[in-house]
Amino acid sequence: MQSNRRDFLKLTGGVSLLAATSGTVLAGCGGSDGSGTAAKAAAKATPPEYLPYTSVKPDLPGTADGVMPGFFKYPRQLVDGYKDKPGAGAGDVKILTNMFNPAPPGAGSNTYWKALNDRVGANLDITMTPAADYVSKLSTVIAGGDLPDILMIASKFPNRGEMLTKLCADLTSHLSGSAVKDYSFLANLPTDSWLPTMYKGGIHAIPIARSVIGTIMFSRVDLIKARSLNPEPASYADFVETAKGLTDAKANKWAFGASKGVTTFIGNMLGVPNVWKQDGGKFVSELEVPERKEAVARTAELVKAGVFHPDALGGKLQLRDLFGNGTIALNADGYAAWDLMADTYGVDVGGMPVPGYDGAQKGKPVQREGAAIFALTAFKKAGDDRVRQLLRICDWLAAPLGTSEYMFRRFGLEGIHYTWKGDKPERTSAGKTQVSLPLEYVADAPHVLGPSNEQRARTQRAYQEKIVPNLLANPCAGLYSATSISKADELDKLINAAELDIISGRKPISSWDDAVANWKKRGGDKIRDEYSNQ
Amino acid sequence: MVNLISGTAPPSTPVRGLKGVVLIVACALVLVPFLAVLSTSLADQQQITSSGGYVLFPHDPSFAAYEAIFRGGVVTRATIVSVLLTVVGSGLSIVVVVSIAYSLSRPGSWGQRPLLFIVLFTLLFSAGIIPNYLLIKELGLIDSYWALILPGLTSAFQIIIVRAFFLDVPAEIIDAARIDGANELQILTRVMLPLSKAVVAVVGLFSAVGYWNAYFNAILYINSPEKWPLQLVLRTYVVDNTQVGGDLPGEVMPPQQSLQMAILVVSLVPICLVYPFLQKHFAKGVVLGAVKG
Structure with missing residues (x-):
């Protein structure tokens, strides 16, 4: 040994x-x-x-x-x-x-x-x-x-x-x-x-x-139906309408309790790649496509519109509890949480399929495959x-x-x-x-x-x-990059911090480009090289 | 009315009232979190959910969470393990720390300076996880309780405190004992220790709290779950969001939050029971060691 x-x-x-x-x-x-x-x-x-x-x-x-x-x-x-x-x-x-x-x-x-x-x-x-x-x-x-x-x-x-x-x-x-x-x-x-x-x-x-079903945008179907809203929005505009309809600040009722899942959901509407995509034989990160930036901008707008729980951006909320007690009505979570939340809280849980951003049901919307x-x-x-x-x-x-x-x-x-x-x-x-x-x-x-x-x-x-017809695989799922593992925390923090700055209104959306450039410099490009050389 | 001793007037009623309010607020700041932990451990899922996580006054107190964590004896056994580790570990720790500190406090002892340097060196540099693991492994202590006791037996910090205390004992007392025919062991046990109860209590408390709270060594060195100390079991509940058997569809278990709070209460009880009786030594001993060093 x-x-x-x-x-x-x-x-x-x-x-x-x-x-x-x-x-x-x-x-x-x-x-x-x-x-x-x-x-x-x-x-x-x-x-x-x-x-x-x-x-x-x-x-x-x-x-x-x-x-x-x-x-x-x-x-x-x-x-x-x-x-x-x-x-x-x-x-x-x-x-x-x-x-x-x-x-x-x-x-x-x-x-x-x-x-x-x-x-x-x-x-x-x-x-x-x-x-x-x-x-x-x-x-x-x-x-x-x-x-x-x-x-x-x-x-x-x-x-x-x-x-x-x-x-x-x-x-x-x-x-x-x-x-x-x-x-x-x-x-x-x-x-x-x-x-x-x-x-x-x-x-x-x-x-x-x-x-590979991955993450689901869970919805409190009972609350949505009680307000005569659409549990399966057909477009981003419908999604916003549902979110606004679910929000009642005076009654402490909000659509969302965390921003990350919302950004991903909107990104899915826009067809953002699942972490990476191959474009002409070259790997392109999801961070580099304009749709990802747009998803961040839309989330920032939703935060401004007041459909997020006031502490949502702090990232410390007990989301499942808040979902269970109806304080928030939409929550992105792993597929295994469906049974867990329905059984624990005894509420009507549903999954919200990703609509096309502008209503198109084919082609554009994607559902990210999970690991x-x-x-x-x-x-x-x-x-x-x-x-x-x-x-x-x-x-x-x-x-x-x-x-x-x-x-x-x-x-x-x-x-x-x-x-x-x-x-x-x-x-x-x-x-x-x-x-x-x-x-x-x-x-x-x-x-x-x-x-x-x-x-x-x-x-x-x-x-x-x-959602399965729209499943989108990560083309790097079967590949291995040492940098993507060793620098995962650092790079995630960098992007998450930049995203939070924009979503919370501290920085303009234009700062996204600097964050992505920084991400590339500090490891993103190396990860791309490691994947490309396989 | 004038205070006859100090000659000053007592504070006026509003000032006393204000002081009272400040004290009540200060006490509440300390007690409310404890109350929240205790109450949440007794609350049901509906109340926890509606309150957003923590409950101050449970509507319908239930001991279901305590029943769940004590079922099967894992927590009971871990509590016994932790108590034994704490008692044995801190007892041995006192013996070892006092012995080292005494020898390093006697001028002219053999190798005093190099030994002191080695002790101080460990204050600045530690070996790291892998060398420690290899040492424990080579000693054949993997999956042994000794792997949890020996590494924490002494610390440079404690040795310095006790040594500083011993250095302050007047040389005349030691000389008198020596004239009476006492050897070094007798001087230590019959002269120095009776004078050093406070500092010994400090070492004991530091060690006891250290052993009681330790979990990382158990992760590394202990393979059998029945040898886990309580803090490691606690960690599986609090950090990993453990579900106690409730991972089956339709299976309703005590609320997760109640379970976490219940095990927090269980882990707090022994220290809460012991600390009030020893805390006066705790503060006194540290201050004595610090000032006289």
Whole structure:
């Protein structure tokens, strides 16, 4: 392991690791990453074939272009994806991943964990770290030469490409092209999610996939209807009318609580690229197109028109709470927030499709694709047999809804960790605490709509069918730029500050050009070069 | 009426009233946030939502948030871990700091100057995360409670405070003890320590607060969740916006804000219980060390 540690210190610049004392770990890691070569070669590699798992039939089938499959209720006739124990013979398997749930009881006093080990056929020794500190933990563990068998690589981990190719197992022979057939649940992951796993002509990780639906402009449909407004504006003018109609300053009712999502939404109306676009073989940043500048200007006008919560520009509001209590009626959030907000607040939530800026329904409006992955899962270098064992364990964990593996992973053992209440599994007290191992951050099935409430699933489906034809991919999503990761915070702050200055009226819209020039100078152009050389 | 001792007239009623108002406002500034934390931990989702995040007077107090965080024993266990780490850590810390400070305070001790330089050096420069991690790993302490105790056992700041205090003890007292046949250990334990209760209380409190609040070492060195201290569990709730099991469609859980506030209350209770009894030593000891240094 000594050589591993040296390798890592070499590629991270070593010293910068020592500065990793706070949450902003490794932001300044330097050193060359060789990503250009990596991706050039990766372009020749074959992504794993996409073979949707067909043994479970959703109530609303997914579509090839990105509409998520939907379930009205939890399937009771479960399919057994595995007849045997996937990790048989693997012995101790050390896993490092992050977590968002509270820590569950340890393996010794957790019947779920014991049952998991029994089902998998291996002793899963899981080290879980709060997500906010995960990069610190990962960096330290790697530099200490302590690579676990399976480790989650955060998508913002610096020098990810070098890390994967030098320290982690090459999975190409196991997963490339049709080889993935041996792992039917990994083959069920969409191709888009595999692209970030590929470096230097090989596949070096498995993805923790996310739907490309991305961010949705959620609306309080009940409030909109109560005011006889249009929940699906057909143009920017309609959108402004709806926003103004929802605002009642005296009653502390506002259309919006944050500006970022609004700017993006207006940008989508104007057809702003999803981070980058290719124009005549050259990458152009969204910041460089005039429509992006216009979106900022329109948002500034809306702020001036008084449709934003008075504290909106401070960026510290509890937006979901304000949305839930009706103080704000429109809020941009990730697609997974739909169920969360509807269930938590018991309100009528809807998704507002992006209209064309001037009313055109085709061509101009876009819906930005979200990131296809949450993170990657890589393996420590090992022999083929060991890698196969680890892949089988991850494959088992990636089993989708409708399989017995999924039900066990999410709910544990029937009667102990959950019971059926009608069509819904309800967690017992033991289930609530024990079944919170962060296994979905080791490997996960693609997300689906539901299964909670048929009407809501249908509404979500209808929304997706409207926006999916306008989905716009980020052409750099499968490419790798070390600068885009190491300078992400700095460049984001620069643009956000400039945008805030304009939106709040402190600076004129003309200052946008200076900010973009500054952005290019301080890293934007370098990111472009890194993408272009791949 | 004239004050017979000072010879000055007492403040007039309006001035006293004004002072009272200022004091009440000052107290409210301190107490209202605590009240908000406590009340929010007892409030339901509807009230939290309608109030925009914090509640001052819960309509229908509920202990659901406390039940949720204590269910499964994770928080209970983390509290026990934190208490043990704090007691053992600060106890050992007192022993180590006092020993080092005493040896560095005795003129003519062997290697006094270079050792003092090394201590002061650590005040300015620290090793950094990776070297510390490697050291802990080489010592075989990964996933051990000792990995949380040993790195915080001493600090140059505390040594300087205690050493300054010891330097101020008159040499005659030490000479008298020596004439009576006391060795260095006896001088330290029977002469110096009884004279140094305040400064020992300071070291103990600094260490205890440090151990109680520490979470980052646990992130780095502890792999088993059952060994997590309370502050790390707290962090998962507050920073990561943890949902306690409520990640399933249709599953209604105590409000997120209540959970966060409840665990804040839990983490505050032990320090609130101990601090009032020790705070007089806390201020006194620091001032003594500073002035006499």
